[in-house]
Amino acid sequence: MSIRKKMMIFVLIIEIVPMLFILLLSDHVLNDQVQKASQGYLQNALKIGYNQMVNRLDEMEKASVKMTDAEEFQQALQKRKIASVNEMLNDVNKVYDYIDFYLVFGADKGFITDKPPIKNTKIPQLDKLLEAVKKKHSAVTSTELIDLKDLFYSDSKEYDQYKVLISNDRDKNEYLTKCLVFLSVSPVYDKQDGRLLGYLVFGDIVNNDAYFPKTYSQSVENSYLAISVNDIRITSNIRSPKKQNFIGSSTPLAISTLKGTTNVFYGKVVYDGEVHIFLDKPIINYNGEDIGMLGVGIPEDKFSIIMDTQRNIIVFVTCLCLIIMIFITKYVSGRITAPILKATELANQISRGDSEIVIDSQYLEDSNSETAVLLNAFHKMVCDLKKSEEERNNYLEKLQSEHSELLKLSEQLAELNQNLEGKVRLRTQNLREAVNDLKKTGKIKSLFIANMSHELRTPLCAIINSAEVMQEEMTGPLNDKQHKYINNIITSGKHLLQLINSVLDLSKIEAGKMTLVMGDYSMSDIVTESFNMVKSLAYRKNQNVTIQMNPSDFIVRVDANKIKQILCNILSNAIKFTPQGGDVLVDVQKKEDSVQLRVKDNGIGIKEEDQKRIFNEFEQVDNSYEKQYEGTGLGLPLTKKLAELHNGKILLLSKYGEGTEVIVTIPIT
CATH class of the missing domain: 3.30.565.10 (Histidine kinase-like ATPase, C-terminal domain)
Structure with a gap:
């Protein structure tokens, strides 16, 4: 069998067989990846849904902080100008129209004003957030589960707006009165003396609100979002072939089965013959309690279209590559083997001692071809053989002359090396002594700074503690001027203590005494x-x-x-x-x-x-x-x-x- 046929068979085996195997294996691999891909797809979609909720809370917090920082609002609240307070809050509500209610409390958490009228201003969840704000001295946001009966009167339009009709087959309507509320609570401090004036509460109720499902589906096409409490969907844009509204329907998974912020559930559910794949995750309030569930889903056939398209592309590309490789292999094998056969013929001529070699110009057209280089090398080899004997004799004579010169140079180098080693030893000893002196100096400096920092920190802490005792008026009342001086002492003392701690930390690190507690x-x-x-x-x-x-x-x-x-x-x-x-x-x-x-x-x-x-x-x-x-x-x-x-x-x-x-x-x- 000729080398051309062997090359054709070899190339076909190493290229076509693996490609056919990949083609057969791709369908199995793709099917196995569908489930993993769908989980990853829904996990990314779930992050988008959660980010929408976080963005809403952040926007509410910024709006409330901006209002509480306004000097006009602080003065109106301090002087109990209720009409002015309501007017300013109504202006805010026009800009942030999704805010469903607001409450204003005094510094003692006593109720001041609200809109619309709130039935019970002593809601436990709200009271906990007020305590948290008081401790943090800054705004707090949270998602809380509150009963509508505590928020609004049963005959109010707000109560009717946010109650959720539970889907069932009975004639009598049944409603869910639990509602999911985004809350932002901000403290109001007097800019002059830093005194707490009260609290501002903004609330956004999620029940029957189509904002989150709608904006989510605009970001993730063909996908749906649902928010649930008590295993009932309170807002959703889920669709099926026979049903367009799933608000008030039961969730396929009980919220009680999901625990913690990282636990999610991946599953499938059938709506009117259409299979949906979904991913649920709990919604956590400020105290870390599971109060609801956020779920995203997509019809399985919509997701399968994506995978089928990938499968068709793989099959098409594989077949196209196979066809192209067959033609390329046939053409390339001919181009490669022809010069090799010619080189074999020339090698036989050289072995017979024939120094007159004739090479066709067609094999030498491509100067970058390895076979052309090989044929030129054969021709050059014949010419070089004639000259090699003479050059070898001349080269041996030259080597003998150079060898004698190298012996003399080696003796001179040995003598110079002995002198150099002595100088290097002396210079190394001097450098070692200088390094040891520098190390001792550095250790003395670090030890001095560390001791001085420690000695300074002890009396400085006593000064700060004494000043704080005087500031708390434990030794007697102080006037405004004394308060000012005491505050200056504490502020300057803490700044100096921070400087000393930094110097001490640097000294510990330089002295090698700083350790990490991993x-x-x-x-x-x-x-x-x-x-x-x-x-x-x-x-x-x-x-x-x-x-x-x-x-x-x-x-x-x-x-x-x-x-x-x-x-x-x-x-x-x-x-x-x-x-x-x-x-x-x-x-x-x-x-x-x-x-x-x-x-x-x-x-x-x-x-x-x-x-x-x-x-x-x-x-x-x-x-x-x-x-x-x-x-x-x-x-x-x-x-x-x-x-x-x-x-x-x-x-x-x-x-x-x-x-x-x-x-x-x-x-x-």
Whole structure:
């Protein structure tokens, strides 16, 4: 059998057989992936539905905070000008028309005004949120389950609007009076003296509200959304061949079977002969209780169309590739084997001692072809054989001459090497002594700073504690001027204590005495607690701080306190150097075995020539910054060292006048 036929058979076997096997296997693999793909598709769809609810709560919180920060509203509430309060809240309601009711309470949680009239202003769920706001000193949002009988009077239009007709076959109508409510509770503080004036409550009722199903289906085509409480759908846009309204119908899965924020249920249900695949997840209130269920679904045939299209594309492409490869193989095999056969013939001529070789020009047209190169090599080999004997003799003589010269050079190199080794030993000893002196000096400096920081911190804590006792008027009443001086003592003392702690941490790290207390922690908790430490700074400057996490939560093995310290330092810097009304972004991304913490602002930025000095202790990039912005220059150097203790790294990107971005990457396993 010729080499051409062998090549044809070989190429067909190594290409056609695997492709046919893949074609046969693809149908089985695709069917197996349908269920996994449908679960992944619905999980992404469920995130879209949840994000809509979160966005609604965030928007309500911003609206309530903006209203409570308005000086005109604070004065009207303080003077109990109910008409003015209602007028301002009605203006807000015109902008945010989805707000179904509002309540205003005094600082003692005493009722002041509402719209529409609320039957019971002492609802337990609302009372708990008021207590939470009082403790946090900031706005709180939550999704709560409340009985309509506690909210509205039974003869009111609001009661009729939000009660849900339960689908059944009986003549008598039955209604669900439980309602799911988005609540935003904001405290009202006097800007002059920080005194609590009262509370503002916004409420949005989900019952019979088509907003969430409608906007969801606009984002995810052919998919439906339903929100349920007490195993009854209170809003939905589910459709079937025979039914267009599923509000008031029972859910296929009891809410009690879902526990916790991460538990979901994937299943199938048949509506009038049409199979729907669905994914349900519980809705959690402020206290972590399951109060409802969010479900998304899609008709199975709609999803199957996508998979069938992929299957048809695979079959078509496979067959097309097979046909093309057959023709290409036939053509290429001929082109490849012809020069090889000619090369074999020439090799036989050379073996017989024939030095006169004639090669057809058609085999040498392509100068880049390996076979053309091979044939030219045969011709050149014959010519080189004649010259090789003479060149070999001349080369041997030259080698003998060079060998004698190399012997002389080697003797000279050996002598020079002995002298060099002595100089290197002497220089190495001097360097070793200098390094030891530097190490001793560094240890003495670190020990001195650590001892001084410790000795300073003890009396400073006593000063702060004594000032706080006087501020609480435990030793007697104080006048306004004394209060002012005491507040200055406490504020300055805490600032100095923070500086000493930072110096002490840096000294511990340089002395090698800083240790990490590793453990498994929730990244979401770390980010939330870090933001809570500095959020008051952002609120005072009316800044918009956005927190993004992907995924929404995950477990990390780190020293949680050190990670919080890193995030607080970066975030407080971003807030400090960002002007009033600016934007700060906190982005947390899980990257395989590490977590990336990114804090970006649109503040003053850092000049390129100053970015090299930003991680030096006790330095700010410009003296003008020191006058305008308080700081010691220890935050970023300490952050860098804490990140390096975790085997992490820190990167700073900044443009002067546009903003700064700090990226910290920490291993989490």
